[in-house]
Structure formats: C-alpha cells, structure tokens
Amino acid sequence: MLRRAARFPVICFPHPHGPVQKHAVGLPALTAGWPLSRPGPAGQLPSGPLPTGSAEVRAQLRHLLRSDAESQPAADHLLGLKAGPAVRAFYAAPHNDAAYWVAETGWTPRAHEALRLLAQATDLGLPPARYGSPDLPRLPDSLRATATANPLGRAELRLTDALLRYLSDLQRGHLIAGTLTPLLTTDSLAAPAAAQQLHQALDAPNLSRALLALQPPARAYRLLQTAWQRALHASPLDSVRLMADTTAGFRRVALNLERLRWAAPTDSEYVVVNIPAYRLQVLKNEQVVLSQRVVVGKPEFATPTISSRIGVFVVAPEWRVPYSIAVREFLPELQRDPAYLADHHYRLYDGRGRLLNPWNINWKKITPETFVYAIRQRAGSYNALGNVVFYFSNRHAVFLHDTPSRNAFKRPERALSHGCVRVETPLKLADYLLRREGRARELPAMYRSIQAHQTQTYELRRSLPIYLRYYTCETDNGRLVFLPDIYSRDAQLAAALFAGLGQ
Structure with a gap:
C-alpha cells in the first residue's frame, strides 16, 4: 500500500523521438539535490556512543539468536525474518551483546528515526509494505499484548531485518541483477556486507542520511527518482485533470529504479542506448553531447541489455x-x-x-x-550495414551500424531489426570518436574511403563505454515519461518485485 493517495497532473507532451505520451506527468524543473528523500530531524538522534540496550532486551536477543546452523532457517521463519543470515551477521561479535532499537519502554528515538525512513520508502520507489509498514511501528506493543515470548527482542530483530533489506534494496536492487530472484534473502555473500553497512550507518551522525547515501550515484537514477518525488508530492492544478491511480505510476517508476540500481552507467563519458526510447545518447560529464534515433530488435529478435566498450569501427564494411x-x-x-x-x-x-x-x-x-x-x-550504398559499423565485445554478436533503410527512422515505433542497433546518423558518432582522440585530421580520409567503397578499420586508442539498457520510464526536462514496454518485460518483473505485497 502506498503511503498516501497522492495525485498528480497529467500533461501530454511529445517524446523527443516518438508520438505524444498521453500519460506523461507534468513536473516542475529539476532542482533538487542528493539525497533525494527527507531524513528525519537530526536533533532526535542520541549523541555519544550508541546504547547497548537494557539487560532484559539483550537477554531476549541472546535467547532468540541461539540456534545451530541447521535450524537457523526454521528459526528465522518463526521470528518473521526474511534476511536471517544478514540479521545474524549484524549481531555477530563484537556486536553480540547489544540492542539498537528497543528499550524496556519500547522503540528508542533512533528506532523512530528508522521507522520514519521506512515509511517514506515510496519516495524512493520502494514499497513500504516490504519493510513491515504500517504494522512495524506498533510491533512491541502488539507482541506484548498477545503475551508473545521475548516481545522486545523479536521487535528488535524485525526492525533490523527490515533495515537490512531496505539498505540492500536501495543500493543494489531487490532482485539479483537481470533475474527474478531476491538478492539479500538468497545471496549469502551479501549478508556480511549489508550488516557492516548498517553498522556504519549507525556510527554516522545521521542515520537517514547515511542510509540514503548508499544509493547509486548514476545521473539517470537521480533524475528519475527526483522526478517521481516531485510528481508524488505535486499540488493539484485547477486547470488540469488529475491522475486518479498513483499506484500504476509508482509501479512503473519502481521497476525502472530497480533496473537502474542493478547497473546504471556512472562513467564520466559513455554511450547509452535506451531500447524502449529508440534512442542513442553520448554523455560526457553528465551532459548529453550527442543524441540520435535508433532502430532496435523486433520482439522476436529482442536487442539484449549489454555493458561493453566500443573499441573499433569500420567504414565501408562488408x-x-x-x-x-x-x-x-x-x-x-x-x-x-x-x-x-x-x-x-x-x-x-x-x-x-x-x-x-x-x-x-x-x-x-x-x-x-x-x-x-x-x-x-560487398561494401556500398546498398550494404545492410550502411557506411559504418561499431563493434563492442558481447556474446550476442550485436553491434551498432548504419543502414540504407532511412524511412524506418521516421516511424514512431522502431523495433524492426534482427537485434542489432541501427543508428540514424552514425557518421556523427564516428566523427566524435576520432575527435575525442585528437584524430580529426583522419576524417577527410575516412569520408574518401566511404565514397570509394574501400573498407577501412579504425582502432580506438581509448575505448568508449557503451550500455544497451531497457528502461520503460525516464525523464525529460524534469518530467516523467512512460515508454512502451516493447518486449513485454515489465509484467514479469513487477510480479517478482511486488510478490506478496498485494500491489
């Protein structure tokens, strides 16, 4: 369930390389910095060393965590722990006699700070229900009311479990990259790292800021998350019809923030192709320096997601x-x-x-x-690869290339190839690659080779990172743009991402 039934305006506007997006969301200009969510007031945090908890709570924790390796999965299930190995790593020596969230009277001030952060997970494209909201804040009282054994220790462990999953989801995504398998609950190697990061966050002056700082630094991630927050908290406009279903928008944003958490580009200079946007961009120092339309694979020959480097291009190719x-x-x-x-x-x-x-x-x-x-x-104007082809290492034998079929770029939907990416004006990319290496003097000879249909290979001294990605939601001037799911991948990802949450 979403934190609140926020509504935001629908403003139709044309996508730069496609038809009008009738479900695009109007947003103010992007000005927010990082971190993107609002941490709780630092004044509520205790100063000095962290408390180790009362003797009663510590005794309950020791009792609850006492189990051998074979019985731990069953014990974790009874305790309601979904990231049991990470929780046990968190309370391992030298932290095996400390309680961080619960005192004999209930939640500590630091716990309330953590609970507020979890309740605001929607702002970050994460479902609060995954972390126990809205029931977790009431857990100590509800456990005591039902005479559950070791209620304070159970509440302590449940909040630790929620925070460990939250920080893992926020940093690397909920699922193992490119799969439908949850990360922290299945990857035993991730448990110690998550536990260590939570301890480091607890040592920081502000818990919320420390956790939010774990987010990916990628430009596309920041822009999408900021645009979502602005949409979620936008004031209704009198003259614009309001979107009634925020849940649908949240799901689309959440899916793509998940994809960005897996492997968003963070290089200072790179090429990125967003397959559903039918667009290639070259970015340098977070600025778009080249943007072109592309043709991508048909659904039956889907262009794969790839991370590689362009190391060579060939003009007048065979x-x-x-x-x-x-x-x-x-x-x-x-x-x-x-x-x-x-x-x-x-x-x-x-x-x-x-x-x-x-x-x-x-x-x-x-x-x-x-x-x-x-x-x-043979090389020539009729050649299916056109005048130039760009090669980068990948197991799919996919590459960028020119094409003699120019009319395809006029179409709004351009999933037409056998999997390779056709570029509208690829010689601009070739020009860019040579100029970035100080080889502009080679350009006249390059164009002569093309005119003469003489194959010429250009090895790059500095390969350029290239990313082929699949994002069905992105931003344009601070506004959310929802793109067609051309390969029908969103539904399957959503089923795994929101499993058991009723969303």
Whole structure:
C-alpha cells in the first residue's frame, strides 16, 4: 500500500523521438539535490556512543539468536525474518551483546528515526509494505499484548531485518541483477556486507542520511527518482485533470529504479542506448553531447541489455550474413530464384572461402541442416550495414551500424531489426570518436574511403563505454515519461518485485 493517495497532473507532451505520451506527468524543473528523500530531524538522534540496550532486551536477543546452523532457517521463519543470515551477521561479535532499537519502554528515538525512513520508502520507489509498514511501528506493543515470548527482542530483530533489506534494496536492487530472484534473502555473500553497512550507518551522525547515501550515484537514477518525488508530492492544478491511480505510476517508476540500481552507467563519458526510447545518447560529464534515433530488435529478435566498450569501427564494411538469417531468409529466396544474390549485391562462398556460383547448386535439396555456405555483401550504398559499423565485445554478436533503410527512422515505433542497433546518423558518432582522440585530421580520409567503397578499420586508442539498457520510464526536462514496454518485460518483473505485497 502506498503511503498516501497522492495525485498528480497529467500533461501530454511529445517524446523527443516518438508520438505524444498521453500519460506523461507534468513536473516542475529539476532542482533538487542528493539525497533525494527527507531524513528525519537530526536533533532526535542520541549523541555519544550508541546504547547497548537494557539487560532484559539483550537477554531476549541472546535467547532468540541461539540456534545451530541447521535450524537457523526454521528459526528465522518463526521470528518473521526474511534476511536471517544478514540479521545474524549484524549481531555477530563484537556486536553480540547489544540492542539498537528497543528499550524496556519500547522503540528508542533512533528506532523512530528508522521507522520514519521506512515509511517514506515510496519516495524512493520502494514499497513500504516490504519493510513491515504500517504494522512495524506498533510491533512491541502488539507482541506484548498477545503475551508473545521475548516481545522486545523479536521487535528488535524485525526492525533490523527490515533495515537490512531496505539498505540492500536501495543500493543494489531487490532482485539479483537481470533475474527474478531476491538478492539479500538468497545471496549469502551479501549478508556480511549489508550488516557492516548498517553498522556504519549507525556510527554516522545521521542515520537517514547515511542510509540514503548508499544509493547509486548514476545521473539517470537521480533524475528519475527526483522526478517521481516531485510528481508524488505535486499540488493539484485547477486547470488540469488529475491522475486518479498513483499506484500504476509508482509501479512503473519502481521497476525502472530497480533496473537502474542493478547497473546504471556512472562513467564520466559513455554511450547509452535506451531500447524502449529508440534512442542513442553520448554523455560526457553528465551532459548529453550527442543524441540520435535508433532502430532496435523486433520482439522476436529482442536487442539484449549489454555493458561493453566500443573499441573499433569500420567504414565501408562488408556484411557477413549470420547463419540464422541466411537459412531463415536467404535460403527460401534462393530456392525461388538463385539470381537473388546477384540482384542484391551478395556473393556466395564455401566453407574454405572459395567463391561459388549459386546457379550450380540445387537449392531445392538444401535444408537449414545442410546449408554450409557463407553469404557476404560487398561494401556500398546498398550494404545492410550502411557506411559504418561499431563493434563492442558481447556474446550476442550485436553491434551498432548504419543502414540504407532511412524511412524506418521516421516511424514512431522502431523495433524492426534482427537485434542489432541501427543508428540514424552514425557518421556523427564516428566523427566524435576520432575527435575525442585528437584524430580529426583522419576524417577527410575516412569520408574518401566511404565514397570509394574501400573498407577501412579504425582502432580506438581509448575505448568508449557503451550500455544497451531497457528502461520503460525516464525523464525529460524534469518530467516523467512512460515508454512502451516493447518486449513485454515489465509484467514479469513487477510480479517478482511486488510478490506478496498485494500491489
């Protein structure tokens, strides 16, 4: 459940490279700094060394944490702990005789600070229900009211459990990157690190600020989170219809903040392709210095998410048709008419690289299993790779390239390729790559090679990071923009991210 039924205005505005986004959210200009959430007043925190808790609470903790390794999972389940290994690591020596949140009278001032932070999780794109809200603040009293054994120790452990999961979710995401598996509850290696970070936050002058400082520093993450907070807390505008369902907006934002927590770019200079936005950008020192439309893979040939580095580009390239495309698309054409290759500037080779005459082959007898040929397309204006191709290491054999099919860039939906990324004006990127290395003098020769259809390879002295990402929510001038989920990935991710929360 969301913290409050906030409403915010819907303002239609065009996406820079697509149709009008009728569900975009109007926001004021981005001015907020980091951290993005509002920590509680520092004056409520106790000064000096942290209290170790009363003898009664410490005794309850020792009793509750006393179990052998085999029985710990069952004990954690009975205690309501979802990150049991991390909780036990938190209370391990030299912290095995301390209580941090509970006194004999109930929650301590520091605990109230922590509970306020958890209640504000919506601001950060996290569901408060995951961390026990709204029941956790009442837990000490409710446990005592039901005569539960060791009530104060149980409350202490539950708050520690919630905070450990919160800081892990905030820093690295709730799920293991690219999967549907929760991180902290399954990754035993993450438990000691989370426990250590919570201890470090407790040693800081302000617990809230220390925890919020664990968030990813990436530009896209900060912009999206700030835009969401401004939308969540916006004042209604009299002249604009209000959005009635904040939950839907929260889910979309939360999914993409999760993706950004997995692996958002933090380099000082990099290329990023947001697949659902059909857009490539080059950023330097957090400023967009180049932006272009792109064509990405069809849903059945989805462009993968990749982190790599552009190390080389080739002008006037030859295209070597992948086997999968050759048997799926070229073989049927050859079975109809062997002249198809010559008509489209292709050549046929055997496995040893010898040129073959396609008319000498009985294509009717060739199947995908017996297809042992290589098809190549010569450099030229007709070449499927266009005038330039940019290579970066990845297991999917995906790359950026030019294309002779220019009309595709006029379409609002551009999921049209076999998985590679076609760039609208790729020579601008080639120009940028050479200039950043002080090689502008090589540009005239590069253009001459293109005109003459002479293949030329350019090895970069400084490779440039490139990220292919899938974000269905982003920002534009401080406003939220919701993008089409072209590969239908959001629903599955949402099911895992909000499992058991009723959202």
